[in-house]
Structures are given as structure tokens and as C-alpha cells.
Amino acid sequence: MKLLAHHLLLLLMLVSFTGATAAKSPHSRIKGPFTSGPDVTQTCLTCHQEEAEEFIKDVHWTWSTVQHIPARDKKTELGKKAGINNFCIAVPSNWQRCTSCHAGYGWKDATFDFTALENIDCLVCHDTTGLYKKNPTGAGFPAEEVDLEIVVKNVGRTSRRTCGTCHFYGGGGDHVKHGDLDSSLLMPTREYDVHMGKDGPDMACQFCHQTANHKIPGQAMSVSAGEGERIGCIGCHRPAPHQSENLNDHTDAVACQTCHIPVFAKQKPTKVWGDWSKAGEDRKPEKDQFGLETYTKNQGEMRWDKNIVPTYAWYSGKSERYILGDKMTPDRPVALTRPLGSIEDMKAKIFPFKVMEGRQPYDMINNYLAVPKLFEGFWSHFDWNRAISDGMAAAGLKYSGKFGFARTKMYWRINHMVAPGEQALTCSDCHGERGRLDWKSLGYKGDPKEFGGRRKN
Numbered sequence: 001m002k003l004l005a006h007h008l009l010l011l012l013m014l015v016s017f018t019g020a021t022a023a024k025s026p027h028s029r030i031k032g033p034f035t036s037g038p039d040v041t042q043t044c045l046t047c048h049q050e051e052a053e054e055f056i057k058d059v060h061w062t063w064s065t066v067q068h069i070p071a072r073d074k075k076t077e078l079g080k081k082a083g084i085n086n087f088c089i090a091v092p093s094n095w096q097r098c099t100s101c102h103a104g105y106g107w108k109d110a111t112f113d114f115t116a117l118e119n120i121d122c123l124v125c126h127d128t129t130g131l132y133k134k135n136p137t138g139a140g141f142p143a144e145e146v147d148l149e150i151v152v153k154n155v156g157r158t159s160r161r162t163c164g165t166c167h168f169y170g171g172g173g174d175h176v177k178h179g180d181l182d183s184s185l186l187m188p189t190r191e192y193d194v195h196m197g198k199d200g201p202d203m204a205c206q207f208c209h210q211t212a213n214h215k216i217p218g219q220a221m222s223v224s225a226g227e228g229e230r231i232g233c234i235g236c237h238r239p240a241p242h243q244s245e246n247l248n249d250h251t252d253a254v255a256c257q258t259c260h261i262p263v264f265a266k267q268k269p270t271k272v273w274g275d276w277s278k279a280g281e282d283r284k285p286e287k288d289q290f291g292l293e294t295y296t297k298n299q300g301e302m303r304w305d306k307n308i309v310p311t312y313a314w315y316s317g318k319s320e321r322y323i324l325g326d327k328m329t330p331d332r333p334v335a336l337t338r339p340l341g342s343i344e345d346m347k348a349k350i351f352p353f354k355v356m357e358g359r360q361p362y363d364m365i366n367n368y369l370a371v372p373k374l375f376e377g378f379w380s381h382f383d384w385n386r387a388i389s390d391g392m393a394a395a396g397l398k399y400s401g402k403f404g405f406a407r408t409k410m411y412w413r414i415n416h417m418v419a420p421g422e423q424a425l426t427c428s429d430c431h432g433e434r435g436r437l438d439w440k441s442l443g444y445k446g447d448p449k450e451f452g453g454r455r456k457n
Helices: 002-016 037-055 095-101 148-152 160-167 245-250 256-260 374-381 384-395
Strands: 065-067 076-078 270-275 293-296 300-305 311-315 319-321 337-339 349-363 403-413
Touching (some): 095 374, 256 349, 311 403, 374 384, 384 403
Parallel strands (some): 270 349
Antiparallel strands (some): 270 300
16 A cells, blocks of 8 residues: 555656656647647647636636725725736736736737637646747737647646746736746745745745636735635644744734745846836936836836835735726825735734835826826827827726826735745844834834834733
8 A cells, every 4th residue: 555655646746747748748649730829729628628617717817806895885896907007007908918918818808708718828827848928919829939739738737937927027027016026936046935945845836826626816915805715824834833932922913924024026126116107208218227227218217126125014914906987186195005904903914015106197187097008009109198098998987188197006915035934034123223114103102122012002
């Protein structure tokens, strides 16, 4: 029995190893030629119809979820499809550019058929060759130079590379959006990320984002208000993981990430500011000390930073979201995402965040943020009024014809680039005159080490 168990274990390891040769895979017998992505998917469906029907229920396909946002009377559609941000602004009217990261083919406009299984892009998640890529402006279709037959013969389990194809490059390029997700995580050291380090556990994304029936758990605040299946450190670690009782007491009010991710954007700078009001000006492109552009005619002014100390805030797992059409006050920063929680909320903990700020267009009469048509729109003619008119029509919002630019900010929770235990924050990093936490803004009378207590006295 022990020998049989050993053989079964070896077999499982072989199946899970994404580098397994095509000769040992049943997919190696698949015959081409394939003329398009949907042509490939039709072949996949001959064996994987059930998996396809599972996948079209996941937010990676729908780009939409219906959730209850606190302080609202009814559930609201959220997700990339209905959201707005201060990186690329919004999906409506910009489909062909935005949907190059959709796990599907042909989402060119609002008429895309989300029930058509042949539109699923199986290869973007299951390629093991590294040869597959999408046309960046092609509504999700493969790049012309991709040999689809070679990729099909070598499909396998998802990997950090396939997940990173989209998640490392969100916001228009590598290391732009999240701050804790970029291509530096493909082969990091243990010191860079204790989970993903090649000299450590070398975990794939699905080790934590454990998937069943093609439902992938874990949702960023930019697409979720906090409902749905989530993942956390206690999926693997004990709620009181330290030998020190004092440190274990901290876990009542402090998230693991707060101490174990001292900085983010460790190697590649991430975008922290973007001013769309400057876009369209005839200025020379400018670069910073990192060699990154700080001005382009397409996107205006921007700033980058690395080795960033996070912003700390109470977070209960719920968040507020700006929804297209929400009224806003132009002279105040509009929070597109904001963590909810306070010192009085016993479900909340202090978490680390990246905060992305900027200025973006809004309708000055209707007082809501605008959706401009950028791709094959503003980026071609640089006429904001025309771009906003076209974009608002696509988004189903009325446009008054008068626009301005409003300050916005987004909170992005930091979960990756976890440092080894020996590099975690120590007492003096948070407490004392040089401590990094603003205790009064968090609701304390002052440093809890001086005033006592983990919550407000």
C-alpha cells in the first residue's frame, strides 16, 4: 500500500508540473491547423464542455459581480465592466484595448455574447510554452504570429506566468497598477517574496487562490465591495502564529500584511499619480530617475515610486465604491475605492494599502465622473469634449457638454511581496517618535505603547 501511495504521489506531481513534456500529454495528439482562437476553443469543447460552462460564471469571464455596497439600499453591479478607475478610466467605449486582458475573444463592444462558449480563451490561462500572447488592441484575439497548434499541444495547468500575463500588467503595462504585483515576481528570491521565492517554497498563484470548478477566489477592492469568497493568511497560518504572546495580541487589531510587508514596489516602480488634465498638450516626453515617463501626450503627467511604505487604514473586509453616475463634489477628492472600518469596529484591522491619486474628467453640470473614449478616440484626435461625448454615450450616461477635471484616489490592498519573518517590522518601526503609523488618524489618543490598549480608550 505504501508503494502504491508513493506511485500515486509521483503521478500527481507529474500531472501538476507545468513543464511536463507534450509527448506525455493527451493534448499532443491534437491536430491543426487552427485559424483563430475560437477555432481552438471549439476543439477544447469536445472534451471540456462542462469546464467551459463553469468558467463563464466566474468574474474572470463576466468582469461583473452584483454585491451590496454599505450605505446603499440595494445590490449594485460591480466589476471591471461597470467600474471606473484613475489608470485607464473605464471599459465602455474602450473595449478593444481593455479586453486584451479578458479571458475571451471578440469583446469589441456592448453586444459581446457572454453565453457563447466558443468565445472563451482557454490558452491564455493554460499555455505552458510562453509563446502565447494576445493582440494588445485586438479585443482579446491572439497575436497573428502565435502558432496556435504548438500552444494547443502543450496546454497544462495555470502558472504564475499565465496569471501574471494580465495581473502583472494591469493599468497599461508592467508594474503600473497594483504595486505588489509585477513581473519581478516571476522568479524572485526568498528575501523578495517569502512565498514565491525560487530559493523558498516557490508557490504558484493557485497555491493560495485554490480553485474549484473554475471559480477563482480572491477579489481586489477595485472590483469588489467585500462580498464573495476571499482568501487570507489564516488559510495556511494559525491565527496566533508567533511564539511571543505580545505579538499574538497584536493580531486582534493588526493584519499580518502590515508587519510582514514593510514596503512594496521593491524592484519596479509603480504609478502613484496620474493627471489626465495635462494630456493632449504638445510637450516633449519627460522621464524621471527611474527612466520612466512622467509626461506623455496620451496620458498627461504621472509620477512613479518604489520601495514605498504603505498607507495604513482600518479595514473590515468591506469597502466603499464609486459607481458610474454617482454624484460627487468637485472640490473634494473622490474616493473611487475606500476601505471601511474604524477603531470601534472589532471586525476591522489595520491593513497596508497603495494609494493611487490623480485628476480625471467629470461632467461639470451633472456632477459625476466622465467616461471618455480614449482608444481610437482621444488618443487619435486629442479633443476631450468629443472623447467624453462618445464615451458617455457608450456608458449610457447623459453628458452636459461641459467638463472639468476632479481629484480622485484609489486604495489598493497590499498582499504580495511578503518579506521573511526576520525582515518583518519591529516595535520601533511603528512605535516611538519615528514610528511609521499615524496613530491619531487611526483613532488612537496617541501611540498605544504610551497610552495603552489596542483600541480606543
